[in-house]
Amino acid sequence: MTSTSLKVKGLGRQFGTVLALDNFSIEVPKGELISLLGPSGCGKTTALRIIAGLEKSDAGEVHLNEKNITNVSAHLRNMGMVFQAYSLFPHLNVSENVAFGLKMRKISRSERTKRVNKMLELVGLDHHHKRFAHQLSGGQQQRVALARALVIEPEVLLLDEPLSALDAQVRTNLREEIRRLQIELGTTTLFVTHDQEEAMAISDRVGVMNKGRLEQLDTPDVLYNRPTNDFVASFVGTMNHLPANLVNGTVEIFGKTLPTQKTGNETGKVNVLVRPESIQVTPSETSANATVVTRSFLGAASRVLCKTDDGTIIHSLITNSSSDSLHPGSKVKLEILSREVMVTNV
Amino acid sequence: MRNTAESTVVVKGASSSRGALHRLIKQIPLPLLPLFIFLTIFFFWPIGAVALKAFKDNDGAYTFTNIQLLFQDPYRLAFKNSISLGFISALVGSIIGLILAIAIEKRGGIRLKKFVASISGVLANTGGVPLAFMFLAAFGPEGLVTNFLKAIGIDLYEWGFTLFSFTGLVIVYSYFQIPIMIIVFSPAVSSLRREWQESAENLGASRFAYWLRVGIPILLPSFLASFLLLFASAFSAFATARAMTVGNIALVPLVIGSLLDGNVTLNQANLGYALALGMIVISILAMVPYLYIQSRTSKWQK
Amino acid sequence: MKKISNYVSKNILSTTILLVAAFFLFLPLIGATEFSLRDGGPDRHSFRSYKWIFEQSGFKENLGVTFKVTALAVVLNLLIMVPTVTWLHISGQKYRRLVEVVTILPLIIPVVALATGAQTALPSFLHNTVLELSFMYVVIAMPYSYRALDIGMSGKPLNTYVAAARNLGASWLKVLLTVITPCIWPSVLAALFLTVALSLGEFTLAQLLHWSTFPTWVSNVSQENILGATALSVGSLFSAWLLLFGFTFFGSNKTDSSKDKE
Numbered sequence: 034m035t036s037t038s039l040k041v042k043g044l045g046r047q048f049g050t051v052l053a054l055d056n057f058s059i060e061v062p063k064g065e066l067i068s069l070l071g072p073s074g075c076g077k078t079t080a081l082r083i084i085a086g087l088e089k090s091d092a093g094e095v096h097l098n099e100k101n102i103t104n105v106s107a108h109l110r111n112m113g114m115v116f117q118a119y120s121l122f123p124h125l126n127v128s129e130n131v132a133f134g135l136k137m138r139k140i141s142r143s144e145r146t147k148r149v150n151k152m153l154e155l156v157g158l159d160h161h162h163k164r165f166a167h168q169l170s171g172g173q174q175q176r177v178a179l180a181r182a183l184v185i186e187p188e189v190l191l192l193d194e195p196l197s198a199l200d201a202q203v204r205t206n207l208r209e210e211i212r213r214l215q216i217e218l219g220t221t222t223l224f225v226t227h228d229q230e231e232a233m234a235i236s237d238r239v240g241v242m243n244k245g246r247l248e249q250l251d252t253p254d255v256l257y258n259r260p261t262n263d264f265v266a267s268f269v270g271t272m273n274h275l276p277a278n279l280v281n282g283t284v285e286i287f288g289k290t291l292p293t294q295k296t297g298n299e300t301g302k303v304n305v306l307v308r309p310e311s312i313q314v315t316p317s318e319t320s321a322n323a324t325v326v327t328r329s330f331l332g333a334a335s336r337v338l339c340k341t342d343d344g345t346i347i348h349s350l351i352t353n354s355s356s357d358s359l360h361p362g363s364k365v366k367l368e369i370l371s372r373e374v375m376v377t378n379v
Numbered sequence: 380m381r382n383t384a385e386s387t388v389v390v391k392g393a394s395s396s397r398g399a400l401h402r403l404i405k406q407i408p409l410p411l412l413p414l415f416i417f418l419t420i421f422f423f424w425p426i427g428a429v430a431l432k433a434f435k436d437n438d439g440a441y442t443f444t445n446i447q448l449l450f451q452d453p454y455r456l457a458f459k460n461s462i463s464l465g466f467i468s469a470l471v472g473s474i475i476g477l478i479l480a481i482a483i484e485k486r487g488g489i490r491l492k493k494f495v496a497s498i499s500g501v502l503a504n505t506g507g508v509p510l511a512f513m514f515l516a517a518f519g520p521e522g523l524v525t526n527f528l529k530a531i532g533i534d535l536y537e538w539g540f541t542l543f544s545f546t547g548l549v550i551v552y553s554y555f556q557i558p559i560m561i562i563v564f565s566p567a568v569s570s571l572r573r574e575w576q577e578s579a580e581n582l583g584a585s586r587f588a589y590w591l592r593v594g595i596p597i598l599l600p601s602f603l604a605s606f607l608l609l610f611a612s613a614f615s616a617f618a619t620a621r622a623m624t625v626g627n628i629a630l631v632p633l634v635i636g637s638l639l640d641g642n643v644t645l646n647q648a649n650l651g652y653a654l655a656l657g658m659i660v661i662s663i664l665a666m667v668p669y670l671y672i673q674s675r676t677s678k679w680q681k
Numbered sequence: 682m683k684k685i686s687n688y689v690s691k692n693i694l695s696t697t698i699l700l701v702a703a704f705f706l707f708l709p710l711i712g713a714t715e716f717s718l719r720d721g722g723p724d725r726h727s728f729r730s731y732k733w734i735f736e737q738s739g740f741k742e743n744l745g746v747t748f749k750v751t752a753l754a755v756v757l758n759l760l761i762m763v764p765t766v767t768w769l770h771i772s773g774q775k776y777r778r779l780v781e782v783v784t785i786l787p788l789i790i791p792v793v794a795l796a797t798g799a800q801t802a803l804p805s806f807l808h809n810t811v812l813e814l815s816f817m818y819v820v821i822a823m824p825y826s827y828r829a830l831d832i833g834m835s836g837k838p839l840n841t842y843v844a845a846a847r848n849l850g851a852s853w854l855k856v857l858l859t860v861i862t863p864c865i866w867p868s869v870l871a872a873l874f875l876t877v878a879l880s881l882g883e884f885t886l887a888q889l890l891h892w893s894t895f896p897t898w899v900s901n902v903s904q905e906n907i908l909g910a911t912a913l914s915v916g917s918l919f920s921a922w923l924l925l926f927g928f929t930f931f932g933s934n935k936t937d938s939s940k941d942k943e
Contacts, residue, residue, distance in 0.1 A: 085577075085581060086580075086581075087577050087580065087581070106580075106585075107577075107580045107581060108579075108580045108581070108582075108583050108584055108585055108588075109583075110581075111583075112581065113581070113582075114577070114578070114581040116574045116577070116578065118574075119572050119574045119575075120572075120574040120575065120577075120578045121578075122575055122578070122579075122593055122597075123575075123597065124593075124596050124597050133579070133582050133584075133592075134582035134583055136592075137582055137583030137584050137588060138583055178578075181578075181582070182581075182582075185582065185583070408776065410764070410765065410768040410772075411765060411768075411776060411780065413761055413764075413765065414761055414762075414765045414780070414783075414784075415783075417761055417816075417819070417820075418783065418786075418820070418823075420803075420804070420816075421799075421803070421816050421817060421819070421820050422786065422787060422790075422795070422820045424798075424802050425795060425797075425798025425799045425801075425802040425803065426790060426794070426795070426798050427798075427802070428798045428801050428802035429794060429797055429798040429802075432801065478698060479698065479699070479702055481695075482694075482695040482696075482698040482699050482702075483695075483699065485692070485694075485695040486692065486695040486696060486699060497925075497926050498706075498926065500925060501921070501922050501925040501926050502706075504878060504879075504882065504921075504925065505918065505921070505922075506882075506884075507882070507884045507896060507900070508884070508896070508899050508900045508903055508910075508914060509899070509913075509914035509915075509917045509918045509921075510914075510918075511914075512713065512903060512910050512911050512913075512914035513709050513710060513712075513713040513911075513914055513915065513918060514709050514713075515907075515911075516712060516713040516716035516717065516907075516911040516914075516915075517708065517709040517710075517711070517712025517713045517716065518709070518712070519716075521716070522712050522716060523711065523712035523715045523716060524708060524709070524712045554709070611791075614791070615791035615792065615793060617792065617793050617884070617885045617888075617889075618884035618885055618888075618896075618900075621888075621900075622900065622903075631793075632791070632793045632885075635793050635794075635797060635889075636793070636888070636889060639796075639797065639800060639889050651797055652797060652801075654797075655791075655793065655794040655797040655798065656794070658791045658793060658794045659790055659791065659794045662789060662790060662791050662794075663789055666788065666789040667789065670785065670789075
């Protein structure tokens with residue numbers, strides 16, 4: 034069994050009347066990159082800051098390598114943290130910034146220089162030693178922040194939405210680099226973000242959070258295909274919510290009766306959750322049940338928005354083929370490709 | 380088009396050659412002419428006159444006598460006093476102002492900061508007779524504060540305290556120096572980002588280490604700049620000094636004032652200009668570094 | 682729990698410091714006010730000294746002089762600075778650095794030295810009227826009024842507004858009236874106010890150029906009657922403070938629209 038690196042038990046935190054964290058627990062095994070994903074206010078940043086020691090929790094404990102560090106000061110926890118922005122010291126150049134943590138640990142100057150140079154090379158900034166923060170782009174600044182946090186060889190790397198303030202292109206590139214570095218150095222990492230694409234792209238596992246609680250912690254694959262509740266289902270990827278009637282645990286949708294995850298005799302109005310790629314779109318004149326509203330060409334695939342007779346907008350994702358003739362106004366027949374669907378109560 | 384006008388404008392109007400002046404005027408765009416003409420007549424020309432006349436004697440010939448006299452008493456004493464006053468007042472004002480600025484930042488709150496900004500703006504412009512008399516009335520022999528202190532056993536005047544002294548001046552000056560400090564230094568304090576403190580902590584710095592390695596180095600330039608400004612402010616003050624001293628402390632502004640009032644002896648006709656030039660030089664020595672530091676630190680204070 | 686007690690003690694310390702500062706701030710003022718209200722001794726109080734102020738012959742006259750000088754200073758200041766700064770911002774700010782440097786120069790020169798120069802260098806016809814002070818006041822106010830106008834206008838993309846208005850069909854006059862003026866109005870007010878505040882209380886230039894304005898009159902009159910002088914001082918202080926405080930509080934709301942950019 035891999036030794037657990039970071040373990041958090043029952044964290045609770047309240048700000049006035051707002052419950053930021055509600056019995057939050059998570060285990061991050063050594064060397065894994067786990068993302069905390071959720072909307073603003075879900076508590077992910079609060080959890081991270083408590084782990085870093087920058088804030089105190091009202092309840093719960095933080096353990097690192099089996100040791101209880103709940104009451105240990107932030108500066109003694111040996112964790113590296115990367116903030117969203119503005120964290121580089123303005124009065125120190127890049128080298129000095131990166132060397133800061135080493136200086137605090139009383140590492141000798143020669144050793145410091147060696148490690149700093151190696152780390153700057155790793156993040157691709159080896160020609161920027163003497164630059165200052167205001168002379169660097171946002172992406173470069175974050176790479177320096179990353180180098181600064183990693184050079185001290187921390188027990189855990191904590192990242193608080195490090196890419197949120199950057200341009201889209203830079204974001205995509207930098208997240209790959211973070212993942213590459215993390216794997217190369219084997220650093221246990223906790224990554225906080227509200228961007229589900231980001232979390233899904235680079236994590237070993239993703240923990241979806243909502244209102245202070247951890248909803249589901251799983252690999253991206255499981256989260257996407259087997260969400261355990263409506264929130265997770267809707268937050269991760271695009272999800273269609275199709276109104277239907279639940280009768281004895283089945284629903285009728287697009288002319289087919291499909292079983293749901295609900296067993297028993299439950300009856301009532303529900304929403305059927307269907308992924309865009311699980312909807313088949315066929316041009317049809319006679320048995321059409323929807324009309325195409327827009328079509329967005331995405332290269333190998335297209336996002337087709339359709340509208341049913343009762344006004345519901347459906348997102349579908351189709352593979353492009355030279356023979357399809359779908360354009361705005363086309364009449365189409367929609368079908369669900371899955372054999373079982375998930376429903377949520379309305 | 381490179382703007383060479385900038386470098387030549389600083390030269391005092393009277394001492395540029397005709398040709399340079401012509402070129403200079405040609406480079407200024409029409410809409411800016413009113414401003415430049417105005418400044419030339421009412422600023423550059425008077426300053427130039429001071430610079431010129433400082434080196435002239437009664438007959439209009441050029442001489443260094445006036446300047447040389449500056450280094451002799453009683454003028455040397457006046458400069459010494461003015462510089463000391465500037466320095467000490469700046470020290471008191473900057474340290475107390477620093478403490479208050481930090482306390483305000485710690486306490487936080489938009490309303491408090493707005494209130495402080497308004498009050499500081501008001502107090503920073505308080506001076507002269509009203510300020511002097513306010514203190515004289517409150518701390519005078521019959522004043523409320525004096526009586527109050529007497530009641531609790533402290534007899535100020537027994538200790539030889541008087542507002543008409545160097546110490547008294549420093550105390551009164553603080554009334555506007557401290558607000559100036561708060562106004563000028565607060566932006567630096569509020570520019571200390573929380574992320575820097577948290578990053579430092581995260582990287583292993585204790586509170587002390589943070590202040591030593593991050594907080595103080597970042598604040599130092601602004602503190603120095605503010606100090607320089609306070610120095611220039613106390614050094615150049617005239618109205619308050621005039622109201623607070625009864626001729627017992629020699630200060631350069633007061634000496635100039637007395638010379639301009641006509642208390643002149645024959646050889647001293649142009650001494651006033653020399654004194655004024657001395658003031659200008661010292662003021663420039665303080666203010667130019669101040670402006671330079673301010674323009675540099677504003678880069679990371681955005 | 683440690684962090685919470687840290688927070689509380691930090692706040693207590695800061696608040697204490699501020700309260701102590703406030704105490705020392707108001708102490709002289711309270712003492713002086715009490716003194717000015719005295720009527721024959723520390724135990725009897727009345728507004729006698731204040732009445733005395735208004736009875737003085739020089740009061741109205743010198744106040745009038747100061748108002749005149751202030752009015753002209755404001756007019757001159759706005760006349761010169763507003764078009765200049767507006768043009769700077771509309772024309773693309775090429776000369777902005779230059780003007781910035783030039784307008785900060787008066788700050789570097791002590792007023793005493795400037796007065797010394799003014800005494801000898803100003804055109805002689807100006808020396809015949811107290812209004813020569815107005816011109817000098819514009820110079821001293823320039824660093825502040827330029828900054829006020831510049832900062833006020835920097836918050837708004839004047840270039841873009843003008844271009845948009847012209848594109849939508851407005852003539853230059855309409856642009857000036859309906860786009861430029863409302864945009865720069867708050868900063869114009871700020872500059873106006875700064876000039877007023879400065880002119881009302883200016884002593885050095887008036888004294889050294891041997892003119893009688895309200896501040897110099899106050900100084901002279903203070904030699905005779907200490908109670909009256911104190912009343913005068915307290916009165917001036919209160920009026921000035923009320924004015925300044927009222928404006929910065931009320932005025933800052935108007936200029937705050939530039940903060941939306943954050």
